[in-house]
Amino acid sequence: MPSSHLTVLEQSAVRYASSPVFKVPRLDLSTKQVLSWESITYSQFQSDVERFARYWSRVLRQDGIPPRSVVGIWLGGMTYTDVLHIYSVCRAGYIPQLFSLRLPNPEVIYELLQRAGARALIHDSSFASLLDSAPVPTHLAATSEQVDPQNEPLPVLYNGQPEEIVFIFHTSGSTSGSPKLVPCSYKWLETTIRKAHQVSTPLASGRQDVTVWMGSMCHIGQTFMLMGSLQHGSCVIQPTAIAFSSDELIDMVARCGLNRLNQFATFLATHLRNSRKDAKLLSIIQNLDEVLYSGLPLAREEEDWAYRSGVNLKNLFGSTECGAMLLSIGGRDRSAPLLRSLDGVSYGFVPTEPSAQTESGHQSTARMLELVIYAHSGDCPDASLRSADGHLHTGDLFQEAGPGSYVFRGRDDDWIKSENSLRCDTKAIEDHVRATCGTLIQECIVVGSGRPSPALFVEPAGNVDSDKLKREIIRKTRQFHSRRYLHERITSTNMILIVEPGTLPRTATKGNIRRKAVEEKYKDTLDAIYGVTC
Template sequence: MPSTSSLQSHLTVLETSASLFSSKPVFKLAVKSQANDTADTWTPISYKAFHSDVELSARYWFKHLSAKGVSPGSVVGLWLAGMDYSDVVNIYGISRAGYVPQLFSLRLPNPTVVYELLERAKAKAIVVERSLKEVASNPPVPLLIAASIADLDSSAKDTLPAFPTPKSKHDPLFVFHTSGSTSGSPKLVPCSAEWVDSIVFKSGECSIPKDSQRQDVTSWMGSVCHIAQSTMFIGSMQHGGCTIRPTTIQFSSNELGDMIKRCGLNRLHQFASFLSTHLRRARDDPKLLSLFQSLDCVLYSGLPLPKDEEEFALSKGINVVNLFGSTEVSAMLISQGGSGPSARWLRPLKGVKYGFFPIASSTQSEAVHVSANSQLHELVILSDSPDCPDTSLRSKTDGHFHTGDLFQEMQPGLYLARGRDDDWIKSLNSLRCDTKAIEDNLRATCSDLVAECIVVGTGRPSPALFIEPLTKMDDEKLKKEIIRRTRQFHARRYLHEQITSEEFIVVVAPKTLPRTATKGNIRRKAVEEEYKALLDEMFDME
């Protein structure tokens, strides 16, 4: 086992990279145009400047948190959008000051749920985005407003705390949260020093440059309050890479072209739902296709890329790579890349200990399509793997972490993802949603109104509810009544899990939703396929 002094973290990576790549840009920040959907300019931030800002942030937060009686080692909540440079500086600064950041994004809008999670993590303070000052009333711990970059200058002469070193590999460095709600709120995902060390190692493998003589330039994937962007940024920093913050995460193909031509983007990192839009346009746009072909790597994560789009990209020489991960484990598997059928197959990252446990055919999800003689395996993170999540998230039966993700072994050590064995789906932002919880709540609150229901929404901004009514009530009146009865339940959930408007409820005739032949259960994937055009229109998606 490594000693604690040898454990790597986001902070040790920054220290090393700021020394090795001092003058290189670590960020390029979009300054949005008033005239169109791209950036007017891109402001570079050097490694030296970022390191200096993080140390200023550490001085600032050590002073202000100490004044509130919050001692180093305490958990401090941060409720931020996670999309700005200042958010990264606040998070890294609070960590550099010796505190443990507990990260909330704005996708969790309910302060009651946030406060409950603060209390579960034994947090001693919360830092909120300025726009949340009025929303975050009566918190259970001292509340502070997130610092702007200009605010930090006031602390230039304040004390810089000693560089934090964990006393034990079990010491927490972060607290994240599952991206979906269970029993009314997300679960805590405590991240130990050993776990973060494994993230540094794995993210470095995922970000190895094709040409070590050239600086890699990557794209910002999502909120740094979630694990995906946090991981990819650590990986990029290790190799002296630069991360572009676009005008929006769902940036246009025009802005993608600008990032390639004006900023030198050579590694595109995107969630599959957003990447799909660009690939569809590239079919009819030779210039965009050519730009894709010039990239060293097109890495996607979250959801599977539609097979026809992935095959199109691979057939055109685009180096598409799938990085398979989760909040609890971060990156786990990576695809081969290149060309041919094996380009899509996944292998575990180095230095991990995973099991692929065979599952009984009766537990296979109806969303999984494999031949009758194909054995499916569940990916299990073994208890002695350095990236195995906190014990609170592991199975009480065998001590391992069961992901619920199913795979088919194509060749020894190479796998193809085949869905899940539960009722969770992933939204447009690749965040999870427990469809069964929504359905169960509807049955409990509207049993006199609804005969059957199903929640769908894979790859959509939020879920949609299909119902077969039990009553002769007018459809619009029925929808309004369902929203009224379920409002309290949805108010506690992430934005991507909520159904709060009648426009996301579809009423169909009884016994018309597609069902399984044996048990008569409604088939979620079949509903999504049959009503695809309606769902596209509902969410205004191409």
Template sequence: MVPVHLSALNTAASRYSELPAFKLPQTDLEGRVTQWSVVTYRQFQDDVNRFARHWADRLLMDGVCPKSVVGLWLSGMAYTDVLHIYGLSKAGYIPQLCSLRLDNADIIYQLLHHSAAKALIVDPSKATSLSSSPVPVYHAITTEEAALSSPFSLPEFADPLPSDTALIFHTSGSTSGSPKLVPCSYRWLKSMFDKSYQVLHPKSSVRKDVISWMGSMCHIAQNFMLSGALQHGSCFVQPTTLDFSSQELVEMVKQCDLNRLNLFATYLSRHIRAARTDCALSQMLSGLDQLLSTGLPLPREDEEWAYSNGLPLRNVFGNTECGGMLLSVGSDEPQENCNPRLLRSLDGMAYSFVPIDQPHNTETSHQSTTRMLELVVCANSLDCPDESLCGADGCFRTGDLFNEVKPGHYIFRGRNDDWIKSENSLRCDTRAIEDNVRATCAHLISDCVVVGSGRPSPVLFVEPLDEAANPTKLSREIISRTRQFHVRRYIHERITSPDMVLIVRPGSLPRTATKGNIRRQLIEEEYKDRLDTIFAKRR
């Protein structure tokens, strides 16, 4: 049996050979898009085969055998990054996907060590930082270089077992100074295709969808969406950047026939807000088949405006360990159900919503809308992640909380821990940052808290020990003392500038009445204008 992702590519290349699989931006010297070039499904398959032959030949020559883990340290945003991932799989290797947002080579080496990787393929921009690599390092290649490679017949491989590892992701936030490995089996990968088939099911049976590219292939979201697109013969349009302008969106609709806008909620919110003062943009968005958001809930005011103006919103909820899990009811449902916050489980999976004030169990029952329920992936669910990420009972506890407003329909209510999600929906452990500040700056601060939900990076609020302390000097001193901690973390988790440290009066941060804990969410709301100003200056 051919692995599901390679089988899906083969089928798509056969059924939709001359249809576009990707539309890639071509830019002028000033970075403006002049046109989008087309890659057909046949060309996509041919390119994957060329990359597979190149890397099989090169790696085997150096003694790196099939079924070995091979690290890929890439942006995940280029078409050639897709070719490296699928090409390595076809050559019989296990891709380990490392994002460039994790830009510390020592952490990459640590992750490769944990997976027993035998080689590392890197973006050319990282080549000079890998002088002490414990494994052989290769530069990522272009399609032109792959075409020049000598012909090489791929060896035959035994069919993989469902439990065999297909690829390796990493958690999108750091724990104890490093992300965790997320090994993904072929069984798990099959569940991604089952679920993404549902999420990306076309609205029209007479045309193929054209969908916006939404993120790095080194993270789960874009991989998940690609698996759905392959099954439906859809096309991805790649923007110049993830936070592309509304003008570029208009061009993607006009030039590329974009009809489904898939974006992380923070980015989608910007287009909705622009549409509130631009009638043409509002009409264009309402004419799309779907506006799919993920990562974070849309701000309530954006959601309500979008619905009142006929924008076809939908929301998918998921995580790195399981991919997409819950999908909001669609426009084909009764009007009272049309709400991107109202979620239900995708078909074919086994989830439990467990009251957080009761022992964990796998029994599901209707609960009061005031009861907080944690989403738990049952051990028998096809998308249950690797046992290294699960509890003793084999279940995976997500830490995500919901209310059940009616049987089988849920509203997301945040997390049961101190993690927040950044602008691109990657996670950040606020407690770890706060603990480091308290440990390194105990003689300088009275208390501190980290905020930044939906922001490009976190911000540290500090109540100084000495009310007369100079705010500028204190901010700089805190950055100096915590620098080594932050250099090991993802870019979106770091606080590396004094501008991101806000000194406030001792005791001024809002706290709970009972335990006196600082209220993170309330700070986000009370200091919203100040946070907006900080990030406006950094763009």
């Protein structure tokens, strides 16, 4: 099995040289409609990576930056050229530290660069005017036409030791105003490649699999899926937007041969809802070899409807720290949604409390189990992310539905996931509101699971003018939110809802506000705020 994403590419560029690895849209500049989908072959991809690697090797060497240094890459991660930057910086012998455009505050970027010991930053053009005080040399991301290696020799491909770092991701949610570093070793990467091979194995022989970009290459989801696609000679379509329309989905099937749909649950749900009213769309989705979703659970009603309608649905459960971990069984029977561990890993499902037993002595099957990634599992992340016992305690809770088969039951902490499957620390927001607005509010809670951004429900302290209270909360929390990811920010009074004191749903025992119950009770109100149409 290949030891890195670069050796995967080298081997596949020989095996599948003339096959398309990417299809990218060519747009009508006035209408933004896709005129055609242009193919990029495996051999061209490999050649472009090497050309960009020679270019960045020269540029970074001129800055006095030696190989094996950390180099920040701050890009959207949604285009072919973005992939070239990520792969080529690795191929030049450097360690990419990956930032997406969803973290727009340069001060936070500076802190993360310094924490990782980065020596340079390659960035999207939209940030050029914000980087005057950068602590490292900065370089504008190059276009293919601009890349001129000037006869720079191609560096020897670096073969790292198992514990050496190959790239650095970041957790998608902020902790104390800043994401955590997620350093990834060659050992971790090799295990991840094996897992990606399993997930992306073609389901039909004799033809090339065609999938679609799932998310930013600056996050683990699409990085993982691309490594799987490359191993099987599959093709990946670059959509016009990550939340592409159902019309674009139909077009990708018709003109690109899409046969495996990979999407975050929030975006897939849009197609499923549309297919209830569109027989053609439903037929297309039913005939896909696989419809794989990840990031957060589908609503139970949508999942049940998809299975009843004959959609070949699969759920891939993972995290930034570990990549994919569990995959649903799939098929047509009642066990289809159940999750199982991927092969070649070492996980535990550990009871969160002593197991309850019935009077007859039989253990209750309703106990909650936490997913634990054992230290000797190849995908257990860097020691800085593990607990004192050396293992990774994920905080993800499950119930065992059968031997080795599990149902996800949520998290034991205070995180929610946005529509992009990025995490949001609701407790941090709530604590800050209480600290800065304590005399104005009685209680508050943050909701927004599967939404673009969070919303804040507030029970005021006494009779107040609701609009004035909203404006005051925004004013007092503005600096706090300026340091957070876009999907974690509350910067508009539209995202603050004032309700009567004592009206938010609470637990019967401790009186804690129930986040999920608030989401359900105010669903219509939230739909209206976010502009959801059914």
